[in-house]
Amino acid sequence: MAVLGKTAQSSPSHCGISGSAESSIGARISEIVLIDTPDRSSYTPIKKEVLVKDVSGRMTSKKQLPFSVFILIFSLFLFLIVEPLSVSGNSNSHAGDASGKSSLSEKTAITDKIKSLIGPRDAVFLADASGKPILAVNENKLLIPASTLKMLTSLAALHYLGEDFRFKTELYMDNQENLKIKGHGDPLLISEVLREIARELSTRVSGFNDLILDTSHFTEPLIVPGVTSSFQPYDAPNGALCVNFNTVYFKQDKTGKFISAESETPLLPFVLPKIKKSKLREGRILLAGEKEECFMYAGHLFLYFFSSHNILSSGKIRMGEVDTSKDEHIYTYISGYPLAHVIRRLLEFSNNYIANQLMLAMSAIVQSPPGTMEKGVRVLNEFAKKELKIEDIRISEGSGISRNNRITAKEMMKILNKFAPYYDLLRKDGNVYYKTGTLNGIRTRAGYIRDLKGNLLPFVILINTPNKSDKTVLNNLTCYVQS
Structure with a gap:
């Protein structure tokens, strides 16, 4: 099981905010502080004269300032001490508001970009660490998953055979x-x-x-x-x-x-x-x-x-x-x-042979020998529906090579939620852990993006439109998560 760890935070400038824009925001924060903070050097201390005893014991009077002047001095003192704190607080507030508005504006722009990349035969789904949807387009459309289906086969094998199972x-x-x-x-x-x-x-x-x-x-x-x-x-x-x-x-x-x-x-x-x-x-x-x-x-x-x-x-x-x-x-x-090693190799090299060997092995063990394709498909379907509560799925084999396999992005998200403890079995590129899928005219990708707080956010990209890239969608999703 994987333990989530800290990772380097990517600079937002790679995700739509230009370096000049970042400098502009920083300059605006400094500008607020410089304008609204009083200059203490412009005030000269004012001395107050009081009654004192001289060496002979007689009371000697020095000039006593009027009471109204005293009130004025005290007010100025409060102004010098309290106002800078107030202005500083307001400056931080203004800066936070500016930063927040900028971030929100950037996320909106990225969302619009992602939606423009998703056609009627495509889907995308991004959720937070708890599984709550953040961004979803065509999430209920049945599409070809290609090799991302290997994650389901891997999960089923881990469930029925166990991590330490050995052939x-x-x-x-x-x-x-x-x-x-x-x-x-x-x-x-x-x-x-x-x-x-x-x-x-x-x-x-x-x-x-x-x-x-x-x-x-x-x-x-x-x-x-x-x-x-x-x-x-x-x-x-x-x-x-x-x-x-x-x-x-x-x-x-x-x-x-x-x-x-x-x-x-x-x-x-x-x-x-x-x-x-x-x-x-x-x-x-x-x-x-x-x-x-x-x-x-x-x-x-x-x-x-x-x-x-x-x-x-x-x-x-x-x-x-x-x-x-x-x-x-x-x-x-x-x-x-052990099985965990076999699955790591399966996912690393996207090996169709290993995937269907696992499905056949499950069919012989979970049901009865001999193992068959029909039994294997039955085992995967039962696992998907009973253990993952997946309702909308079509399985023809266990590797994803068949174009008859179908699943929705919403249902694929259930696989990712269950697969999360094994995320480090997936390929890694920067802050993204993923499994790709490729067939003629099909490009898919599913996995997790680590956000700036270290959380893993599951995502699904199903591109069933020929000559379109899943990588472009992923780049924008990554920018959204890390903005």
């Missing part, structure tokens, strides 16, 4: 000495993890026949709305036993030979045809789901690391299932990454 991967040996690996959807099953699994397994077995991959924890095939058959990593398919986000990162050496662009991951012969088909010289491509390609890649990579730890296989890679009543449990790898 597991199980290894079994059947009576024919075939090694079986059962995946449970670990989204961070990367090369470094496979190396660790191989190292641990080498203390238990020296070899096996076939390598059998059990992906039954999730139903296959998994069709994610919005995902297309491309080489782009954001279209990576999901599954119960996938490695390296179902992607391969490669480049060419000086001779033109394809090599791995990652020190921890070898470039296996298995993926070379896919690389050549992409016609790319370098980059990251995904392994699609046709012909169990992504699972077979996982198998080949497991075999590579097993071999590097002297665990030999004399068979082939194939699909199958674990039979817990017959197969011997050999080892269970428990992820070194």
